[in-house]
Amino acid sequence: MDIADLRDRILKQDRRALARAITLVESARPDHREQATALLDTLSKAGKQALRIGLSGTPGVGKSTFIESFGMMLTAQGLRVAVLAVDPSSARSGGSILGDKTRMERLSRDPNAFIRPSPSQTHLGGVARRSREAVALCEAAGFDVVLIETVGVGQSETVVAEMADLFLLLLAPAGGDELQGVKRGIMEMADVILVNKADGDLKSAAMRTCADYAGALRLLRKRPQDPQGFPKAMTVSALEESGLVTAWDEITSLIKWRRAEGHWAARRAAQAQFWFHEEVRQGLLARLQQSDAQKHLADLDTKVAAGEVTPGQAAKEVLDHLS
Numbered sequence: 001m002d003i004a005d006l007r008d009r010i011l012k013q014d015r016r017a018l019a020r021a022i023t024l025v026e027s028a029r030p031d032h033r034e035q036a037t038a039l040l041d042t043l044s045k046a047g048k049q050a051l052r053i054g055l056s057g058t059p060g061v062g063k064s065t066f067i068e069s070f071g072m073m074l075t076a077q078g079l080r081v082a083v084l085a086v087d088p089s090s091a092r093s094g095g096s097i098l099g100d101k102t103r104m105e106r107l108s109r110d111p112n113a114f115i116r117p118s119p120s121q122t123h124l125g126g127v128a129r130r131s132r133e134a135v136a137l138c139e140a141a142g143f144d145v146v147l148i149e150t151v152g153v154g155q156s157e158t159v160v161a162e163m164a165d166l167f168l169l170l171l172a173p174a175g176g177d178e179l180q181g182v183k184r185g186i187m188e189m190a191d192v193i194l195v196n197k198a199d200g201d202l203k204s205a206a207m208r209t210c211a212d213y214a215g216a217l218r219l220l221r222k223r224p225q226d227p228q229g230f231p232k233a234m235t236v237s238a239l240e241e242s243g244l245v246t247a248w249d250e251i252t253s254l255i256k257w258r259r260a261e262g263h264w265a266a267r268r269a270a271q272a273q274f275w276f277h278e279e280v281r282q283g284l285l286a287r288l289q290q291s292d293a294q295k296h297l298a299d300l301d302t303k304v305a306a307g308e309v310t311p312g313q314a315a316k317e318v319l320d321h322l323s
């Protein structure tokens with residue numbers, strides 16, 4: 001593959017070239033890996049800095065409907081929008097919850113939008129890396145907003161938060177006790193909670209749910225990266241396309257404040273370091289699995305279980321073996 005050519009076409013905002021480049025970063029083949037690294041390297045200072053928005057919610061809350069309505073609202077303002085899915089299930093099962101091609105049909109036809117479903121199969125640890133690198137490629141291709149979507153199942157939010165500038169949590173109107181159903185850790189990650197389906201018969205339930213979450217957010221520890229009034233809860237209707245402009249205004253005002261106060265840059269710097277350490281960790285693990293230290297590991301496992309060697313001593317032996 002001609003990496004220089006691919007690079008030029010990405011910089012010219014060619015969506016097919018972008019799609020090809022993402023396929024390249026998804027590949028586990030060592031030669032592809034090398035090309036992907038070279039490509040990302042030549043693009044690292046190019047393009048612009050997009051607004052990276054993480055979005056999570058359990059299946060059925062209206063993520064696709066929201067992304068489509070929200071995305072169309074943004075492209076109508078002349079913004080270019082990329083949508084990436086981080087689907088933790090696809091790494092294990094090969095099946096994908098977010099990969100459905102029929103999702104977001106209108107948005108996918110919009111020339112100012114780019115939608116990438118999650119890969120159907122990735123090697124271990126590949127989901128996070130692939131997503132992070134795909135975000136970088138979208139930025140190089142001049143997208144203004146990159147939406148990174150994930151299903152609310154726990155660990156994937158943490159991964160998405162590590163590559164986003166801010167995090168949206170989409171919820172549905174709930175009956176009485178469901179507030180506890182959202183894990184505290186996920187609540188703590190959210191910058192804006194959007195209670196969707198605030199329309200028709202569900203409207204009053206949505207407003208009640210929103211007030212409950214607003215109350216819950218006020219009880220959380222104050223974070224230095226939050227201006228007055230954040231994190232906040234609001235209602236939207238993805239179906240009726242209401243509340244979306246207000247949500248966008250809140251998002252942009254939050255980011256403007258964070259940029260001015262230095263929090264935005266600090267977060268990106270910390271994220272770069274996080275991914276550097278993560279790459280080292282993954283690389284070491286891969287090396288461990290390839291080397292004959294693996295056999296050593298199995299032997300020591302038995303000894304550790306039998307109490308013949310301490311865990312610390314066993315770990316030291318394996319690591320000594322690696323170097």
Ligand code: GDP
Nearest residue numbers: 058059060061062063064065196197237238239
């Ligand atoms: P996802 O699984 O989170 O991607 O959810 P979908 O976007 O597929 O939506 C699940 C269901 O909720 C669909 O039947 C949608 O039509 C419906 N839905 C999504 N947004 C809204 C909304 O704002 N109001 C109402 N009443 N229904 C909605």
